Amino acid sequence: MANLAKPQLHVAVGVIIRQQQVLLALRHAKQHQGDKWEFPGGKLEQGEAAENALKRELREELAISVTACQPLMQLAYDYPERSVLLDIWLVSAFEGEPHGVEGQPVQWVDIASLHQLTFPDANQPIVARLQQQFCGLA
Numbered sequence: 390m391a392n393l394a395k396p397q398l399h400v401a402v403g404v405i406i407r408q409q410q411v412l413l414a415l416r417h418a419k420q421h422q423g424d425k426w427e428f429p430g431g432k433l434e435q436g437e438a439a440e441n442a443l444k445r446e447l448r449e450e451l452a453i454s455v456t457a458c459q460p461l462m463q464l465a466y467d468y469p470e471r472s473v474l475l476d477i478w479l480v481s482a483f484e485g486e487p488h489g490v491e492g493q494p495v496q497w498v499d500i501a502s503l504h505q506l507t508f509p510d511a512n513q514p515i516v517a518r519l520q521q522q523f524c525g526l527a
């Protein structure tokens with residue numbers, strides 16, 4: 390049965406690509422889906438466009454300025470405690486060198502190796518799409 394009280398979060402997510410690698414950040418243990426590797430991003434503010442939220446979050450979390458991005462896919466996923474709508478963007482150009490502004494570990498990972506890491510449960514289709522699109526993997 391649908392849980393009508395369950396919050397529904399609209400989240401802007403950046404797949405930041407440089408030379409066949411993607412930048413990942415480790416979610417804090419205390420966060421929802423903690424201790425898993427995420428594509429950096431965060432919740433849209435009231436009335437905010439997804440692209441703006443993406444740019445704001447990547448500035449806040451990584452101290453980079455996005456200069457080129459394209460929508461990749463949208464993904465709805467029901468966690469037991471919340472639903473999310475992930476608005477996923479490819480970030481193909483940016484200014485600044487990304488680092489974890491909030492102390493979160495970050496790493497560049499080969500797209501071909503992405504499936505070896507632990508992501509939030511919603512993320513599997515993103516990893517599959519990236520490997521398909523950039524590595525020709527089925």
Ligand SMILES: Nc1nc2c([nH]c(=O)n2[C@H]2C[C@H](O)[C@@H](COP(=O)(O)OP(=O)(O)OP(=O)(O)O)O2)c(=O)[nH]1
Pocket residue numbers: 398400401402420421422426427428429430431432446471473475509510511512
């Ligand atoms: N950033 C990000 N969030 C993801 C991914 N996959 C996934 O299921 N999520 C979920 C986890 C959270 O429920 C939600 C993001 O919410 P959040 O609370 O971390 O967002 P935020 O950055 O605005 O955090 P905060 O300022 O409220 O601390 O989206 C992903 O790859 N990246």
Ligand SMILES: [Mg+2]
Pocket residue numbers: 429430431432446450
């Ligand atoms: Mg975030």
